Amino acid sequence: MTRHSLAFRQLAVLTAVHFMVDMLSGTLPGFLPVLLEKYTLSIGMGTVLLTLCAFSSNTIQLWAGTLRKSATRPLLPQIGLLLGCIICFIGLIPSGGGAMWMLTALVLILGVGVALVHPEGLRAVCAIDGTAISPAVATSIFMLSGFLGYAAGPLIGGTLVEFAGFSGLFLLIIPALLLVLFISMLRLRLAKDGAGAKNAPQLPGGDVLTFKEVFLVATLINTGCTVIQGLLPTCLNEAHGFSLAFGGLSAMLFGAGAGAGALTTSFLIRQFHVIKCILWEITAGLPFLIWYLCAAGSASALPLLFLAGALVGAGFPQLVVLARTAPNGPSLGARMGLIVGGTWGVAGILLLGVGFLADRIGIQAALFVSPASFLAVLIITLRLLWKHREKKMV
Template sequence: MQNHAVRSRQWRQLLALTFAHLIADVYVGLIAPVLIPMRDRYDVSLTALIVITSLLAFSANVFQVPIGYLRATWTRPWLICGGVLLAGVSVFIPCLPVGPGSVIGMGALAMLAGLGVAAVHPEGLRAVHGLDAISSSLSTAVFMVAGFMGFSGGALLSATLTERFGLDSLMMLYLLAPLAIIPLLLSGVRLPVESAKPQSQELPSAERERTPIVPFVTLFVMASVLAICSQIQSTLLPSYLHEEAGYTLSFSGLSVTLFGVGGMVGAVVWGALAPRLGHLRVLLGTTLAGAPLTMLYLWLAPQTQSAAAVLAFTGFIVYTGFPLCIALARYSNSSLRVSQRMGLISGGTWGIAAVMLWIIGPIVERVGMRPLLHLIWFGYLAVAAMTLWQMRRTPAGK
């Protein structure tokens, strides 16, 4: 009975942490779907707006690294609460007055909002990993997928509101920030103080036998590639569907959201199955399947709206890769503390992905968005190859 009560309390705390993460990432996902209306309103190049979007993503992730290093002993979730409130300022990026300083103001707000988002991730993951009554792969999947669900849901919100009421209507979405804090405070969640003991030694023997010990550097590289795939898709796909394929702004945002819904369900399912099937086996199978599914979607997308169903199924299959890398990073071979590893793998990887956007931004103006979207399936194949190589080095291919 006592174990049941503990598990129920920890599930409430996990859901509160997950909701805060979801709302924080809603604010990151608002901008990419409205790049075309912003281009028309402010009369700036699409390349400049892609840089603004990548600045938000870059700061939201790179700042996670120092936060992961600085905080290892605080137990109350105040930084998570403050982070959500600060993340909300991103709603003002597309609502600034038109003028010569608009782009500079957008960049400053993007950096500020990104700092807020960055505070939520390593602290939230540290809290999630303290919920020892819930499987690590499952709790990590729930927490991380809610973030992407927020990101993709933000795409639908911003596209729909902008299409119906204009860019200025996005300011009302700031009200979501204080709403996210309430369940977090009511849940009584506390962040664990980290010990110097290696995490792999703290596992129960049965779980230790099922969990592969993978070098942190290997996981970081794989997670970086997966983050680049997601960043390219979430930034370019809505504009591609609206500008080049000719769909409405709201449908473009809906397509990204459907990928997030599929990813949310899939990551929870695969996260629960991973300890039984093998973490690396699941990672290999989902990335191998994700490549042809992505190619199929990109072929169908300009021809029919029904391709959105393929995109949702692709999310169900492939999105679990990133949460699995994070779950394995908890027990990886590394001298870094858990919060440091979480800051690097959840923040540093997406920071690298944001830098990739700076590189491909000018290329978009020359070749269009469709050719660059094909980098996604190539990235999935690269991760599958790295996973297969690691399986050959891991006992029993776990």
């Protein structure tokens, strides 16, 4: 086996692992309507489960990154995959007074599994031969696979449960076990867990935002995305009578659009001001998102979701890059953990409020919190752009 073929195989397996574990966590929104019916839960209580999964997976990720710093071989990705498979057993929980507690324990274990995969997964990607595959390309592919995995989760989970019941989820254990085997077979290494580049290059365009400002904008973008991907399948099923598979497809299109938009617009930050890019993206995408929510009862509105996702969800990766050099922030490792994990964790907590709001005003109306979040991004980015302009004039 040549070093090029070995590098490509290693990246392929790590990419598949990232896709798989994020897909497992993404299945929950896809079959949430059936789960609510089986265990007689309100939308608010269902959102508690979504929030616990999102919050635990992202906050525990900060702790997981401190483990096994001197290790040279991956172990946490295998453990994380096995723990992630716990979601496949969710249908075995008996109905009754203690069901919610058991569901809570299950999604917390799922969150731990998701969290364990990411730190060592990234370190393994960084250890791939850089002369065979560019480190920037390898890292981008690895991150995008997780994004697409979470986007595909609602479709896969909803379809399996709709056509085979909760027992259909057991099929997902097979590829997970195969990936655990492949990780053990390949000669995967872990890069040294160092502090990283202390003086990363500034982006063209002169973006000078504090880390708190970057964190705030990223959190609002992630909140808008989380509301759609977490609650849209339930809204389409309960409010409009669409199948679980259609609801999962809808959530997947929005997430896939965000991934495609992020990949496409990542080239723009080499030439343009990041805040201007986000401003243009949100301005263009917000009308499409509102248009879709107003027409969600019609299947013909589905293409609007991909377009809206590609525009409003594209800014987050740009902010991750910007966070590397943002002043007044913590160390590089801590700020990367906060911007990648912390922002999604806060978004998960805010989703909890949206779920209980849905119990009061209806889930269709509650979904408009998503465009409201993106509108807040629009207002804040305009303010930051004006602030940046004033600094230049001084």
